Amino acid sequence: MYTQAMSVGPQDQAAKVQSAEEAQKLAAFEARVGEGEFVEAKDWMPEHYRKTLVRQISQHAHSEIVGMLPEGNWVTRAPTLKRKAILMAKIQDEGGHGLYLYSAAETLGTSRDQMLEALHSGKAKYSSIFNYPTLNWADIGVIGWLVDGAAIMNQVPLCRCSYAPYARAMIRICREESFHQRQGYESLLVMMQKGTPEQQALVQDAVNRWWWPSLMMFGPHDKDSPNSEQSMRWGIKRISNDDLRQKFVDATIPQAEVLGVTVPDPDLKWNAEREHYDFGAIDWDEFWRVVGGDGPCNRERLATRVKAWDEGAWVREAALAHAKKQATKAQAA
């Protein structure tokens, strides 16, 4: 009886040599990353490292692009010209973040068309948070305060991600996200401190609806997070999902107090022994339902993105034709 394990042909010997070489490369790679060195696009990397990065960076890029939609819903109804200009600039920034991130992912050998195809077919994920509706103007302030606030908490450690092109993109993104967070908080402060009781009630209503989905942005508990252990070992993620969530709660509750709003969690209380806030249980059934495509706005968001892609085909074709013409001209000159 012949089995692969018993076979000792020249091919297997070559495979053995190759796998010993691979093992050596892997050990050298892990040692480099363990010492905090950055990995560049042309460096050797394990295939699983590459795949993990493409998965995370492309999902992140999709989140930025889909994340433009809930806010876009309010551009025509912003209460003043100043707020409209701020909102338009913020949405444009999110589009820019998507582009840096797609470019970072492309350095790993996956094309933007492949990534977008995965989004449009429903194969790729994007952040659960963008599947909730923006029902009143205060939602826009709350997205800046809580959603950008959670994004920054999660993304600042990514500026030290072991993959250098991603880390470089994240530095610029985090600077912009920090403005986004502050403009959101400032707009809520105006509503709470100078607004009518009805406007103050809008802010509280928006906080009630966005609080739990914001906590879900950090992903499942560490024990239920299949990717965390390897990603932490490779320096892709620097801080775990649960630790980031805790940091976010600790930073945000004092801000809520200044604002004069409460969060919808009867179990929230300061734990002097731990020096952290204790908070209630997240509804993980809701989280997985939304991640699985069955949230309040999943279908609408995806349909809007697919429509924008289809209707933008002529722009892509025109840009390619123009580039080709320019290249031919340059060659002839």
Ligand code: FAQ
């Ligand atoms: N939503 O094993 P883990 C923004 C998935 S950008 C949907 O813990 P991982 C800017 C996860 O992909 C917001 N899916 O996974 C803005 C995995 O599925 P997979 C986005 C989620 O990767 C603001 C499975 O669950 N930020 O807000 C979510 O180690 C305002 C198991 O999870 C980023 O993408 C979720 N919330 O950790 C724009 C940051 N959580 O792929 C407009 C970069 C988990 O195996 C307006 N990404 N999943 O099929 C990350 O840091 C990580 O990917 C995590 C997840 C922390 C999101």
